[in-house]
Amino acid sequence: MDDTWSGVLTVAAVVTVLAVAHAPLGDYLAKTYRSTRDLRVERLIYRLARVDPRAGQTWRAYAMSVLGFSAASLVVLYLLQRLQSVAPWSDGKPAVPPTMAFNTAVSFVTNTDWQSYSPEATVSNLTQMLGLAVQNFLSAAVGMAVAVALIRGIAARRGGDLGNFWVDLVRGTLRILLPLAFVIAAILVTAGAVQSWRTGVDVTMLDGSRAHVPVGPFASQEAIKVLGTNGGGTYAANSAHPFSVPTPLANLVEIIAVLLIPVSLTRTYGTMVGDRRQGYTLLGVMATVWLAVTVAVWAFEAHASGVAGATMEGKETRFGVPGSSLFAVATTGTSTGAVNSAHDSFSAAGGGGLIWNMLLGEVAPGGVGSGLYGLLVLAMVTVFVGGLLVGRSPEFLGKRIGRHEITLAALYVLVMPALVLTGVSISALLGSTRDSLGNDGAPGSPNAIHGFSEILYAYASAANNNGSAFGGLTVTDDWFQMSLGLAMLLGRLLPIVLVLALAGRLATQTPRDSSAETRGSALPTHGVVYGALLLGTTLLVAGLTFFPAMALGPIAEALA
Incomplete structure (x- = not known):
């Protein structure tokens, strides 16, 4: 009980400091x-x-x-x-x-x-x-x-x-x-x-x-x-x-x-575009995902299946389960490779939550800069899809989201999944990589399933520019050094080029007139309704893309 209350107070302290610093910074x-x-x-x-x-x-x-x-x-x-x-x-x-x-x-x-x-x-x-x-x-x-x-x-x-x-x-x-x-x-x-x-x-x-x-x-x-x-x-x-x-x-x-x-940076965005409601909406989506994943991972670690009480393997007693879970979610959601506990020692469900946090694209709240531009790209995809569904113009703050813009946004969304799934598939098929696994065994065995999760975590971490790892995988051979290096390089630079190309197309447009006659023709990009639509788009993009891979690794391991 003391551990639980210390965790609640820690979360409250984090939220309070961020709330105080958000506007001035x-x-x-x-x-x-x-x-x-x-x-x-x-x-x-x-x-x-x-x-x-x-x-x-x-x-x-x-x-x-x-x-x-x-x-x-x-x-x-x-x-x-x-x-x-x-x-x-x-x-x-x-x-x-x-x-x-x-x-x-x-x-x-x-x-x-x-x-x-x-x-x-x-x-x-x-x-x-x-x-x-x-x-x-x-x-x-x-x-x-x-x-x-x-x-x-x-x-x-x-x-x-x-x-x-x-x-x-x-x-x-x-x-x-x-x-x-x-x-x-x-x-x-x-x-x-x-x-x-x-x-x-x-x-x-x-x-x-x-x-x-x-x-x-x-x-x-x-x-x-x-x-x-x-x-x-x-x-x-x-x-x-x-x-x-x-x-x-x-x-x-x-x-x-x-x-x-x-x-x-969400406040910076709202200030620079002249409408702080835009930034608050993005912040609300980020906070919702971050809090939900934090609660889930904390609960999984505090009540691990088959373990009497919280699982402390791989965790520092100075921080306990709440401090370790909060740190792990904060770093896997922000492209930060820092760890204060062994992620490989997390429960199957808890470790799966950390992988899922990265596979969402690390937009909750994401890396320095990369989290904001990643969520803004998803926001434009949301406007395009939502606008077509309700019969309104796909516009983002007065800028038209047409064929060229949505193509760049779609390519941005596809880069990371392509790198992750390609790397995982090839590594899983290469018999030589089995020597690098700390967990290996007959197909379908718990060790083999966890070994697959280790590979999935590695490429999710590399392609999302995170840097943390499941420690059971040895990555010092030439295949992992080079393939993970390429995943990191392409996972960083390709999205940046696509984001800048998108920014260039938007910069050449004249914003749509916001007069009374035209104001209602575009889907609003702020408020609870749009925030919920953006949240759903973010979850569906990751869910539809990575659910099969998650089912072969963390989900299967948790159910076993």
């Missing part, structure tokens, strides 16, 4: 991206990069900037890993193997932060700081930039200008992510998280033996890993490690940090 984000003034350090960066901050970009130029920046980041991060053995501050760690370096570079550049390695044994502190932590900032800033570009396309009066990617990238990093990350890092250090320039300390154990404990500038990376919905941990135990999250209060801070910007 959301308005600040809108002000940041609409500002016509540049900071002195920003002007210096623009001069060094030869960027004209007043030059707008079409969707093609914006997309090429995103792709070019991502490609350059990938190459730099790959080389940094391959050369870390000869770089300073390596602590004797060798170069990262080629396929692992490729997988890791793709992972952090795409905001996935999937880790197929043990950080303490594989990655040097220099690689952590100069490579992984930097990408934690930049990949999050890219996601926010793309979301803002889509908002500009929706709000544009006509012209095709989506803003300037380089300006959005710099402002998102310097004005938003850095200050917030500094505050969160200070809280974590105060709570006891490790922040040191040393690479490790030698300690004497209780039995008299000596041990080497890796340390480094880890609290600062922990802060941006959750704030930017990244997830790459500095320890293999991730956010369950006491050097990363020392106390239940630190756990609460991390949950809030994960949700903070995605939730506040």
Whole structure:
């Protein structure tokens, strides 16, 4: 009973803080991206990069900037890993193997932060700081930039200008992510998280033996890993490690940090389009899904079938079932690979709920930027379908959703399922991948079913740029390193290009006249009715697409 009440109070604290921060932070984000003034350090960066901050970009130029920046980041991060053995501050760690370096570079550049390695044994502190932590900032800033570009396309009066990617990238990093990350890092250090320039300390154990404990500038990376919905941990135990999250209060801070910007971006959207009811409707859909999945996973873990009381396998006693369930739902719903418990140890139904949370497209509330633009695309699909059903014009805030627009939206929706189902199908058919499964057995056996769930989780995590995993699957062979790397790369960049193309088409349209004669001809895109329709569309898209795969894995395992 005490555990239940602590969980209820934790949820209440999270909701309260997010409610208080929603309006001021959301308005600040809108002000940041609409500002016509540049900071002195920003002007210096623009001069060094030869960027004209007043030059707008079409969707093609914006997309090429995103792709070019991502490609350059990938190459730099790959080389940094391959050369870390000869770089300073390596602590004797060798170069990262080629396929692992490729997988890791793709992972952090795409905001996935999937880790197929043990950080303490594989990655040097220099690689952590100069490579992984930097990408934690930049990949999050890219996601926010793309979301803002889509908002500009929706709000544009006509012209095709989506803003300037380089300006959005710099402002998102310097004005938003850095200050917030500094505050969160200070809280974590105060709570006891490790922040040191040393690479490790030698300690004497209780039995008299000596041990080497890796340390480094880890609290600062922990802060941006959750704030930017990244997830790459500095320890293999991730956010369950006491050097990363020392106390239940630190756990609460991390949950809030994960949700903070995605939730506040709904206010940014409403402010920038001039109708805050639009943002409230999206926030209502996000909150409904998040709360429903949280309650379901918590209930499954607290009352697991065949277990007397709550199942604590793979969970930290500092956090308990409520704290572990809340953290797991927050991270699988926000493209964050951070975990404070072993997801592979969750009950079949609880683990299935986490997979389902990712397969919804991570729009509850989704990653930094990616959650908002993902839900906006689904909102346009909802307008198109709903408008046709009731005989009203398929319009979104005065912009016509025609054949070209709905084609781009449909392609966006199909990218992730295609990557997940293709990867799972090939991996399940390859006999060689069975050696990577921690759970294997005769077809139809509980072990074989759970092994399939592990593969499904891996590709759902990669294609959705989440980064968490069922720990029973070993992904260090070349097939998983390369296929999951490609799933992460395509799962990030293809949707971004489609979103920017959609934004470009909307930006060239003149908004429909909102006079009394025309106001009632289009389906309203705010309010409870439209929110329910959007919620239903979101659930049906995932349900119809992934139900067969879920039935072969988590559902079959739960029923067994």
